Amino acid sequence: MSLDGFIAAPNVDLERPLGDGGERLHYWAFGDGSTPASAADREVAGELFTSTGAFLIGRRTFDVGEGPWGEDGAFGQPCFVLTHRGRELLRRGPTTFTFVTDGIESALAQARAAAGDRDVCVMGGAGIAQQYLAAGLIDELHLHLAPVLLGAGTRLFEPLGAERIELECTRLIASPGATHLRFRVVK
Amino acid sequence: MSLDGFIAAPNVDLERPLGDGGERLHYWAFGDGSTPASAADREVAGELFTSTGAFLIGRRTFDVGEGPWGEDGAFGQPCFVLTHRGRELLRRGPTTFTFVTDGIESALAQARAAAGDRDVCVMGGAGIAQQYLAAGLIDELHLHLAPVLLGAGTRLFEPLGAERIELECTRLIASPGATHLRFRVVK
Numbered sequence: 001m002s003l004d005g006f007i008a009a010p011n012v013d014l015e016r017p018l019g020d021g022g023e024r025l026h027y028w029a030f031g032d033g034s035t036p037a038s039a040a041d042r043e044v045a046g047e048l049f050t051s052t053g054a055f056l057i058g059r060r061t062f063d064v065g066e067g068p069w070g071e072d073g074a075f076g077q078p079c080f081v082l083t084h085r086g087r088e089l090l091r092r093g094p095t096t097f098t099f100v101t102d103g104i105e106s107a108l109a110q111a112r113a114a115a116g117d118r119d120v121c122v123m124g125g126a127g128i129a130q131q132y133l134a135a136g137l138i139d140e141l142h143l144h145l146a147p148v149l150l151g152a153g154t155r156l157f158e159p160l161g162a163e164r165i166e167l168e169c170t171r172l173i174a175s176p177g178a179t180h181l182r183f184r185v186v187k
Numbered sequence: 188m189s190l191d192g193f194i195a196a197p198n199v200d201l202e203r204p205l206g207d208g209g210e211r212l213h214y215w216a217f218g219d220g221s222t223p224a225s226a227a228d229r230e231v232a233g234e235l236f237t238s239t240g241a242f243l244i245g246r247r248t249f250d251v252g253e254g255p256w257g258e259d260g261a262f263g264q265p266c267f268v269l270t271h272r273g274r275e276l277l278r279r280g281p282t283t284f285t286f287v288t289d290g291i292e293s294a295l296a297q298a299r300a301a302a303g304d305r306d307v308c309v310m311g312g313a314g315i316a317q318q319y320l321a322a323g324l325i326d327e328l329h330l331h332l333a334p335v336l337l338g339a340g341t342r343l344f345e346p347l348g349a350e351r352i353e354l355e356c357t358r359l360i361a362s363p364g365a366t367h368l369r370f371r372v373v374k
Contacts, residue, residue: 003328003330003344003354003370004192004343004344004347005191005192005342005344021351024351133336141190143190145368147353147354147355147356147370148351148352148353148354149320149344149347149351149352149354150351151346151347151348151350151351151352152346152347155192156191157190157191157192157336159338159339160191160336160338160339161338163338164208164211164335164336164337164338165335165336165338166334166335167190167334167335167336168334169334169361169366172359172361172366174356174359179356179359179368181332181366183190183334
């Protein structure tokens with residue numbers, strides 16, 4: 001997210017899955033088009049795929065991501081898409097997308113079963129991250145702070161409608177493209 | 188601020204200058220009432236007073252702070268209070284509060300003159316920090332991230348109404364009570 005808390009710029013749609021200029025938020029992982037991402041940043045980005053055994057994804061994130069993620073589905077893992085509109089299992093190379101219509105706990109149970117002893121990652125968007133947080137189902141937050149004030153867009157954290165949540169910072173990496181923060185949820 | 192971006196909890200008033208339970212945000216600097224702040228955190232907090240030669244403060248922050256800041260005015264430096272309601276110069280021990288009614292640039296010029304070769308610190312609240320940011324008058328951001336999701340309150344960063352602002356992370360300290368981040372504004 002940007003330092004001011006946005007994970008997408010304004011006007012997200014199929015043409016602009018991160019909103020107007022929102023790709024700025026991911027320069028740290030993919031480079032800015034002229035300069036590639038740094039080795040340190042790429043290492044952090046790569047950890048996501050080695051530690052994760054299944055992804056949880058919101059329907060809107062899936063809808064705007066399906067095109068950009070391409071023929072191999074980008075994740076290379078089982079993905080579970082929270083949705084009110086059911087759809088058949090979708091295979092994209094090594095990636096599978098399972099559409100779950102019976103709620104966040106069911107999706108988490110299915111993702112856990114698929115992940116084995118690896119982590120389940122709530123990939124986004126903000127809506128499902130907020131739902132899992134408010135339900136007390138998040139163990140760790142991994143944040144990648146892009147050094148920019150975006151000024152507007154979609155916030156990762158909206159008012160929770162829940163008790164405050166205590167955290168403990170467990171890792172901190174300053175790499176050229178971003179500040180990578182990891183927090184454990186204190187339960 | 189909290190990891191979700193709040194610098195005060197809901198319901199700020201004279202009785203609760205940081206809102207309901209908002210003192211959680213300052214445990215890193217002052218302790219939590221039973222455990223004192225860590226030496227590393229106190230060192231960061233102390234830097235503010237050694238590097239700063241004048242403070243800029245919003246009127247609401249002054250109004251709710253005047254009581255808690257006590258007889259010595261807490262800052263020990265010249266403070267300039269942005270306001271629409273003029274008031275005579277106020278002395279509290281070594282601290283002076285000058286009330287400035289002719290805008291943020293005038294207040295900054297007065298603070299700069301008072302600060303000499305030391306920094307001018309925009310102390311808050313959020314409103315004046317946003318105004319100085321949007322006007323391009325901030326050189327550095329010093330953020331102290333308390334490891335908590337507050338869930339609601341006053342945000343440091345509201346939509347800017349300005350172009351995005353590029354930053355460069357220049358310092359990062361993980362101390363027991365908070366994650367201390369410093370960013371330079373790229374101009």
